[in-house]
Amino acid sequence: MAVVVSSRLHSYACCLLFIIISQASAQPSFVNHFCVSDEGRFAANSTYGTNLKTLLSNLTSNTQIDYGFYNLSYGENSDRVNGIGMCRGDVKPDECRSCINNSRVLLTQLCPNQKEAIGWYDKCMLRYSNRSIFGLMETSPLFYTLELVNATDVDQFNQVLENLLRNLTGIASASGDSHRKYAAGNASAPNIETIYSVVQCTPDLSQQDCNRCLVEAASRIENSGKISGRVATPSCNIRYENYSFYDQPSTTADAPAPSL
Structure with a gap:
């Protein structure tokens, strides 16, 4: 009986490991990302942190946008957050929104309290900052x-x-x-x-x-x-x-x- 139980436990452990590996490999990952510390940090329960969550949740909510570029601001004064999401030009709208939404989850995990961050997938880019980033030509950070x-x-x-x-x-x-x-x-x-x-x-x-x-x-x-x-x-x-x-x-x- 002990052998049977042990065998079942072994099989369960192998299956569980396979599921974990499969789920991990299915999750997209950034080609590269930067947490920009120069612009400061925010506390988890701060107004800026709340505004960032709101902005990222709403960034791709406009389903009329079908050209792969989203830009949005939320908040006031020093707690204002500016965000940009852009997909590669050949990416379809649904896939684009999915890529950016996956990005917002991962980027905030990788940069949990930086006010500015940027990440690139193969098919999309996401960045946000407490400063104005619209209409500016910026070549840093780069990889x-x-x-x-x-x-x-x-x-x-x-x-x-x-x-x-x-x-x-x-x-x-x-x-x-x-x-x-x-x-x-x-x-x-x-x-x-x-x-x-x-x-x-x-x-x-x-x-x-x-x-x-x-x-x-x-x-x-x-x-x-x-x-x-x-x-x-x-x-x-x-x-x-x-x-x-x-x-x-x-x-x-x-x-x-x-x-x-």
């Missing part, structure tokens, strides 16, 4: 990552990537509007991998600020010769891969092959 693997032909790859990012930057900044500043496309040349990329600014930026943000961001990754990279700031982000990672892009651009 960038690069794949360890080099392209087959580094020089040619770099040239094609530079052309592609330049074209997409022009489209996103010049053709975008107050709803969306986003472009996606791919480019290839003989003997190199096809490069797929998206670039995006928060649509509250001017054309000039969007262009400036993307140019500065691109400078951190475009000459690396790596087959994959991304850079993200509060105001804009860039990602490129050697495989297609986005759905139907809102606009496409094919970069010309470099002169060899």
Whole structure:
């Protein structure tokens, strides 16, 4: 009998462990995040903390917004909270709202009492602050990552990537509007991998600020010769891969092959 009980307990423990692992792996996680301590902290039961909870709960409540950009303020004076949520330009409205709502849960857990914080998923970004953050071009805090693997032909790859990012930057900044500043496309040349990329600014930026943000961001990754990279700031982000990672892009651009 003891053996049977032990076996059942073992089976239960294994099943429980499997469920825990499955649930944990199903939870989304940030690509990166920052808890910005420079703007101060708040107590859990403070007015600011209450206002933050209210803002994040209401951020995506406007279901008429179908273009993936949410901005909202709540509260008064020093207890006023400003929030921005933005999804990648190809993400559908329901998936966008889900991503941002998951973000608000995780970001407040990771940054439990900082007045300012920002986090990036693959498909959305969330940030909030006690200062005004609307219409400002900000490139800090930022992060960038690069794949360890080099392209087959580094020089040619770099040239094609530079052309592609330049074209997409022009489209996103010049053709975008107050709803969306986003472009996606791919480019290839003989003997190199096809490069797929998206670039995006928060649509509250001017054309000039969007262009400036993307140019500065691109400078951190475009000459690396790596087959994959991304850079993200509060105001804009860039990602490129050697495989297609986005759905139907809102606009496409094919970069010309470099002169060899």
